[in-house]
Amino acid sequence: MANNKNLTKQVGSLIVGFLWCLALQATADTAEQALELPKDKVVLTVDGLIEQTNMNGQAVFDLTMLQSLPVSTISTSTVVTDGVKRFDGVLVRDLFARLGVAEHAQYVEAVAFNDYRIDIPLVDFYEYDVLLATHMDGQQLTLADKGPLWVVYPRDEHRKLQDIRFDYRWVWQLKQLSIR
Numbered sequence: 001m002a003n004n005k006n007l008t009k010q011v012g013s014l015i016v017g018f019l020w021c022l023a024l025q026a027t028a029d030t031a032e033q034a035l036e037l038p039k040d041k042v043v044l045t046v047d048g049l050i051e052q053t054n055m056n057g058q059a060v061f062d063l064t065m066l067q068s069l070p071v072s073t074i075s076t077s078t079v080v081t082d083g084v085k086r087f088d089g090v091l092v093r094d095l096f097a098r099l100g101v102a103e104h105a106q107y108v109e110a111v112a113f114n115d116y117r118i119d120i121p122l123v124d125f126y127e128y129d130v131l132l133a134t135h136m137d138g139q140q141l142t143l144a145d146k147g148p149l150w151v152v153y154p155r156d157e158h159r160k161l162q163d164i165r166f167d168y169r170w171v172w173q174l175k176q177l178s179i180r
């Protein structure tokens with residue numbers, strides 16, 4: 001039994017390492033493209049250990065800029081809504097690939113409009129399909145309903161994500177990510 005657990009841990013470590021390699025390759029592919037300036041209201045600011053910036057050493061995004069990244073969908077339950085909801089948005093790791101997140105970065109401080117803050121291990125975004133949701137059940141998120149951005153984990157796909165420690169990482173009304 002112990003050998004199976006060790007093997008599972010080793011395979012898990014290999015998978016995470018492989019995902020990091022893919023992310024680094026994507027970073028190299030996209031880091032050469034300049035990050036445009038937002039044309040509309042800024043909905044997200046990213047700072048810290050990133051290569052691509054577009055304003056005062058930060059990367060600022062309007063909704064159109066975020067939606068120019070590949071769109072992904074997650075259907076999952078949450079602890080603050082009833083039933084399974086469909087979330088559309090961009091994978092956080094795709095955003096990080098676009099920005100060229102530094103290889104030695106380890107944490108992301110997520111900040112909401114109400115100044116709620118939490119440190120999220122960077123590995124979460126490569127180990128799971130964590131979404132920056134812009135829509136829930138086809139409706140664009142607004143400040144009144146947890147938007148314009150909501151960090152959403154695929155909690156129904158992984159039993160581990162149903163632990164309360166992960167629930168704290170579901171930052172709604174997200175406004176800033178600081179890479180450290």
